[in-house]
Amino acid sequence: MGLGVKAAHAGSSILFDTASNWITRLQTAHQAGRLEAELKKSRRYKLIIIDEVGYIPFDQDAANLIFQLIAPRYEQGSVMVTSSLPFGRWVETFSDDVVAAAMIDRLVHHAEVLTLTGDSYRTRQRRELLAEENRAHRD
Structure with missing residues (x-):
């Protein structure tokens, strides 16, 4: 999410939410007959982030x-997606290999795909906290 923060600091308009919250937002809009309006609203932002x-x-x-x-954002606006799954396993999440393939196709064309390795910041923070506690108990 550091990239999203950088984009915001650079003045980009950003709409951020988790994938499950995006689904809830879109389902609610669809049930209320406002799906197209909700999708149109999202297109006003320079970057949307699906976490x-x-x-x-x-x-x-x-x-x-x-x-x-x-x-609709394909070649029109930026999309940032975070996932712990490689693209080859997205069909497990999206229950449909055609939809998963079409989504991946639009996301990776003109994209910069970053693969992060190592500990997450949460794991790193927890490890550092435990190390500090151990040092405090030894002293």
């Missing part, structure tokens, strides 16, 4: 809603 893709599998309707969020 935590792959933690919770989506049914086909949810996968289609996420696709409707991403597809």
Whole structure:
């Protein structure tokens, strides 16, 4: 999310949420007959961020809603997606290999794909805290 913060500091308009919250937002709009208005609103932002893709599998309707969020932005606006899954496993999350492939195709064309390795900042912070506690107990 550091890249999203940098983009915000540079003056970009950003809309951020987790994948599950995006689904909830889009389902609510769809049920209220406002899906197109919600999608149109999201297109006003220079960057949308979809965090935590792959933690919770989506049914086909949810996968289609996420696709409707991403597809119109193709070559029109930026999308940042975070996931702990490689693209080859996205079909597990999106329940439909066609939707998963179409989404990946739009996301990776003209994209910079970053693969991060090592501890997350949460794991690193926890390890540092435990090390500090151990040092304090020894002293």
